[in-house]
Amino acid sequence: MEQIELFAIESPCKGVCENSAKGFCKGCLRSRDERFHWFSLSNEARFHILELCKQRRIRLLKARQERLDAQSDKALPYGMEDEPAEDLLSGLN
Secondary structure (H helix, E strand, O other): OOOOOOOOOOOOOOOOOOEOOOOEEOOOOOEHHHHHOHHHOOHHHHHHHHHHHHHHHHHHHHHHHHHHHHHHOOOOHHHHHHOOOOOOOHHHO
8 A cells, every 4th residue: 555645755966966887877867767757656665776876876885885995905006005004193192
């Protein structure tokens, strides 16, 4: 049974409107069809699309974090990992 909504679910558009390599909007993460048919969809269908967008954002953030973690494992330049770390506050006592 569909729940009656008192207000229409607004478009999640953020005004970026640029497609990613996978065909999703970089601003709202909707597909082309999801964007073009938004105003003709029921509130139930709109809610479903918003849930898909949340899942896409979670996957995107996870992939970005994995890339950052992979880059942080690279060796420091100029052999810095071999140098002992100095305690800058040790002479203040």
